[in-house]
Amino acid sequence: MSATSSTILNLPDQRTATLPKRHYLNNEDGLLSWLFTGDHKRIAILYLISITIFFFIGGAFAGLIRLELLTPQPDLVASDTYNKLFSMHGIIMVFLFLVPSVPATLGNFLMPIMLGTKDLAFPKINLLSWYLYWVGGLFIMAALVLGGVDTGWTFTTPLSTHYLNTHVVTAALGIFIAGFSSIFTGLNFIVTIHRMRAPGMTWFRMPLFVWSHYAASILMVLGTPVLAITLVLVALERTIGIGVFDPTKGGDPLLFQHLFWFYSHPAVYIMILPGMGVISEVVSTFARKRVFGYTAVAFSSVAIALFGFFVWAHHMFIMGVSNYSALVFSLLTMLVAVPSAIKIFNWAFTLQKGSITFETPMLYAFGFMGLFTIGGMTGVFLGALGMDIHLTETYFIVAHFHFVMVGGMLMAFLSGVHFWWPKMTGRMYPESLSKLAAVTTFIGFNLTFLPQFVLGYLGMPRRYHAYPPEFQVLNVLSTAGATVLGVGYVLPLLYLAWSLKYGPIAGNNPWQATGLEWQIQSPPLTENFIEIPVMDHEAYDYEWLAKKMEQEVTTVG
Amino acid sequence: MHISQVLWQFLIKWLTNSALFPREASTIAPYADALYFFLLTITVIGLVLVGTLIFGFSIRYRKEKHPVAEQIEGSTLLEATWTIIPLCLFLITFVWGAILYFRIYTPPANAMNIYVVGKQWMWKAEHPGGQHEINALHVPTGRPIQLTMISQDVFHSFSIPDFRVKREVIPGRYSTVWFQATTPGTYHIFCTQYCGTNHSAMIGEVTVMNPEDYQKWTQESTSGMSLAQNGERLFASMGCNACHNGSATARGPNLAGVYGSKLTLTNGSQALVDDAYLRDAILNPSEHITSGYAPIMPTYQGQISEDGLIDLVEFIKTLQSNYRVQETLTTADSNQQAPTTPGAVKP
Numbered sequence: 001m002s003a004t005s006s007t008i009l010n011l012p013d014q015r016t017a018t019l020p021k022r023h024y025l026n027n028e029d030g031l032l033s034w035l036f037t038g039d040h041k042r043i044a045i046l047y048l049i050s051i052t053i054f055f056f057i058g059g060a061f062a063g064l065i066r067l068e069l070l071t072p073q074p075d076l077v078a079s080d081t082y083n084k085l086f087s088m089h090g091i092i093m094v095f096l097f098l099v100p101s102v103p104a105t106l107g108n109f110l111m112p113i114m115l116g117t118k119d120l121a122f123p124k125i126n127l128l129s130w131y132l133y134w135v136g137g138l139f140i141m142a143a144l145v146l147g148g149v150d151t152g153w154t155f156t157t158p159l160s161t162h163y164l165n166t167h168v169v170t171a172a173l174g175i176f177i178a179g180f181s182s183i184f185t186g187l188n189f190i191v192t193i194h195r196m197r198a199p200g201m202t203w204f205r206m207p208l209f210v211w212s213h214y215a216a217s218i219l220m221v222l223g224t225p226v227l228a229i230t231l232v233l234v235a236l237e238r239t240i241g242i243g244v245f246d247p248t249k250g251g252d253p254l255l256f257q258h259l260f261w262f263y264s265h266p267a268v269y270i271m272i273l274p275g276m277g278v279i280s281e282v283v284s285t286f287a288r289k290r291v292f293g294y295t296a297v298a299f300s301s302v303a304i305a306l307f308g309f310f311v312w313a314h315h316m317f318i319m320g321v322s323n324y325s326a327l328v329f330s331l332l333t334m335l336v337a338v339p340s341a342i343k344i345f346n347w348a349f350t351l352q353k354g355s356i357t358f359e360t361p362m363l364y365a366f367g368f369m370g371l372f373t374i375g376g377m378t379g380v381f382l383g384a385l386g387m388d389i390h391l392t393e394t395y396f397i398v399a400h401f402h403f404v405m406v407g408g409m410l411m412a413f414l415s416g417v418h419f420w421w422p423k424m425t426g427r428m429y430p431e432s433l434s435k436l437a438a439v440t441t442f443i444g445f446n447l448t449f450l451p452q453f454v455l456g457y458l459g460m461p462r463r464y465h466a467y468p469p470e471f472q473v474l475n476v477l478s479t480a481g482a483t484v485l486g487v488g489y490v491l492p493l494l495y496l497a498w499s500l501k502y503g504p505i506a507g508n509n510p511w512q513a514t515g516l517e518w519q520i521q522s523p524p525l526t527e528n529f530i531e532i533p534v535m536d537h538e539a540y541d542y543e544w545l546a547k548k549m550e551q552e553v554t555t556v557g
Numbered sequence: 558m559h560i561s562q563v564l565w566q567f568l569i570k571w572l573t574n575s576a577l578f579p580r581e582a583s584t585i586a587p588y589a590d591a592l593y594f595f596l597l598t599i600t601v602i603g604l605v606l607v608g609t610l611i612f613g614f615s616i617r618y619r620k621e622k623h624p625v626a627e628q629i630e631g632s633t634l635l636e637a638t639w640t641i642i643p644l645c646l647f648l649i650t651f652v653w654g655a656i657l658y659f660r661i662y663t664p665p666a667n668a669m670n671i672y673v674v675g676k677q678w679m680w681k682a683e684h685p686g687g688q689h690e691i692n693a694l695h696v697p698t699g700r701p702i703q704l705t706m707i708s709q710d711v712f713h714s715f716s717i718p719d720f721r722v723k724r725e726v727i728p729g730r731y732s733t734v735w736f737q738a739t740t741p742g743t744y745h746i747f748c749t750q751y752c753g754t755n756h757s758a759m760i761g762e763v764t765v766m767n768p769e770d771y772q773k774w775t776q777e778s779t780s781g782m783s784l785a786q787n788g789e790r791l792f793a794s795m796g797c798n799a800c801h802n803g804s805a806t807a808r809g810p811n812l813a814g815v816y817g818s819k820l821t822l823t824n825g826s827q828a829l830v831d832d833a834y835l836r837d838a839i840l841n842p843s844e845h846i847t848s849g850y851a852p853i854m855p856t857y858q859g860q861i862s863e864d865g866l867i868d869l870v871e872f873i874k875t876l877q878s879n880y881r882v883q884e885t886l887t888t889a890d891s892n893q894q895a896p897t898t899p900g901a902v903k904p
């Protein structure tokens with residue numbers, strides 16, 4: 001844990017180092033100063049605490065699901081309870097964790113600093129979005145406490161509207177409200193990026209983290225309202241029976257699928273794009289190189305966002321969409337896989353001729369690249385029409401989207417949290433423990449979800465409470481993996497909390513990274529910069545950084 | 558070609574025995590598996606490539622070995638390579654997948670039709686000869702079987718993994734899937750679309766039999782009435798024959814030979830008469846007024862089950878002349894079976 005155990009950690013002398021006197025955390029005191037803050041960094045911290053709470057609630061449900069599936073018999077919980085478990089797991093993880101995870105925490109914290117400005121364009125709307133997130137979250141919790149909801153996170157009609165006696169409307173309302181927090185965050189980012197960049201910060205000098213958030217924000221602003229409308233329709237269908245989805249009233253049950261996936265497919269990119277932004281920053285920093293093909297990576301984010309809107313019907317290949325529209329959606333799905341492939345190779349080649357070190361964020365980033373490659377390639381299986389018929393609605397799809405969203409997104413999130421933790425708190429965490437956590441997570445993850453691909457091809461359907469006995473061995477493996485994975489997630493919670501008080505002082509730029517955020521004090525001042533910086537170099541310019549550090553040494557000397 | 562087939566058989570046998578791979582029990586399964594192995598191969602190659610690059614560069618250019626990074630902007634040639642090669646692979650996959658999709662979802666004309674009704678939480682199969690089965694399906698080998706499926710309540714999804722076929726079963730509309738079983742045995746039928754409390758209990762078993770055994774099974778499990786005969790009874794008891802009696806002055810259109818024909822509707826549009834059209838015309842008659850007739854038919858929404866609709870549709874399908882309709886007029890009251898016509902499916 002000492003500074004010498006690291007190869008590049010540029011920590012200040014621990015005997016003399018202290019945190020800066022004034023920073024955003026101690027600028028004002030008291031609970032009210034937090035609850036009424038307009039500071040994007042404090043809002044980011046509020047979000048970080050909130051999503052962590054929901055992540056562990058959602059994770060506990062996942063644990064119960066895996067425990068139930070240890071045996072083929074339905075022995076741990078009743079089937080209604082099981083259905084509520086996977087529904088709440090999905091709803092919480094998707095809407096209260098994955099969607100806000102990177103944008104609302106790291107994005108909120110870093111976007112203004114990376115752009116060289118004092119705050120987001122609309123600080124009050126930013127705070128409002130956090131409140132909306134909690135109001136939505138409380139509605140979802142209310143649905144849980146009142147007896148749960150068993151629609152699955154997909155709210156399929158007419159099951160959700162006509163056949164369930166659970167708290168569907170409450171949960172839908174929660175998601176509806178939480179959706180606005182996502183819309184506001186996206187809006188805030190787009191306006192900030194367009195209007196508030198520091199002098200010299202041209203579009204192509206922006207860090208790729210900002211580019212990926214720009215793309216994700218477009219999806220949030222355009223996609224989320226469609227989800228909101230869909231959920232309102234579900235609530236109306238359920239309460240007053242308007243009949244848009246009900247075939248006996250002339251409605252179309254497939255219409256719901258179209259509307260729902262019109263948001264929920266792009267939502268996958270809302271989740272993954274910001275994660276890709278994190279990976280670009282981390283890989284560049286620990287290879288000490290500009291990201292290979294910066295422009296291609298930037299544009300591939302935007303390409304993913306645009307293509308992402310035109311692939312929703314690939315969730316419906318077996319649902320009786322016409323064969324020819326299936327063709328079009330399959331083709332577009334194949335096209336959207338290309339920019340993802342481009343990114344992977346660009347990151348890999350960023351390493352070439354670099355000067356690579358293996359700090360915790362980099363280990364998580366490597367984990368991301370491996371897992372996301374598997375997640376992305378198995379997506380191609382599902383995009384291939386005839387293959388999708390056999391694989392969809394089985395554990396193959398469960399494994400696939402967990403690889404993308406958990407293996408990908410969560411690894412990226414953890415990578416980002418470990419990367420910017422010293423900036424956010426001014427302190428380092430114990431390095432050996434954090435590396436252990438990264439490795440544990442990677443092993444646990446693979447052990448959990450690789451067997452599920454096999455289960456899926458064997459035909460085990462998803463959302464099954466009990467299953468034929470021949471699937472047991474693979475399920476036991478998967479549950480064992482989930483246990484390891486759980487350890488991997490609890491570890492960071494413990495040592496990061498520990499580091500808040502006892503962690504070594506990190507200094508301004510422990511990783512020797514180039515981003516503007518690393519050129520200011522840690523933790524930053526409330527107003528970020530004493531004077532607005534002028535961006536006079538390209539993003540990831542390590543030569544500029546070397547010169548700057550040399551100058552600092554001579555000035556001090 | 559020959560040797561690769563031998564290797565294929567060997568691979569499949571080995572994988573099936575290791576329980577990592579489902580049995581291949583339909584004619585489509587080897588095609589699906591071939592695409593699966595192709596995709597598996599490119600995935601593994603891609604993963605090894607990415608892994609090699611990451612590990613290779615990490616070892617070669619780690620800080621101890623390579624203290625100063627060399628800044629590289631990018632390389633159009635390299636980037637074009639990793640754009641074009643994945644694009645080509647994905648396009649091959651797309652075409653391959655599309656061919657397979659059309660193969661799986663285009664039933665041959667000579668397929669034997671079996672109806673399946675999904676409901677919370679069971680599968681009900683109805684054979685043309687009138688055999689009913691719950692959570693079971695008996696089919697012969699060597700003959701294409703088409704399933705015409707509908708749900709009575711929520712979305713269900715009919716899946717037989719060992720056949721590599723699956724199709725959503727939707728409330729309010731027929732969907733179809735077909736297969737040709739190759740190996741006698743029993744295989745799982747799963748409901749793969751989450752459908753409420755007992756979703757995971759909505760499991761059935763398809764029993765594949767030799768044609769002779771199947772013949773025997775049909776004879777042993779007959780209920781004495783074919784679907785069309787059930788439909789005929791329903792047709793009479795619901796009073797359909799009062800208007801659709803086939804005479805020139807009838808208040809409803811003549812149904813003889815109507816199946817498969819094209820009708821001109823009062824709004825001028827043309828409609829092809831298939832199962833879905835007939836079902837909808839019974840439930841929502843006002844939207845399907847045949848040109849020349851008054852919109853007087855009442856809706857039968859809520860008065861007839863999906864099973865009953867299937868029976869009616871089957872009956873109308875078999876109507877090649879008005880002989881049967883007129884017969885029902887006389888048999889309706891007497892509750893007797895009408896004499897069989899040649900060509901009708903026997904129980």
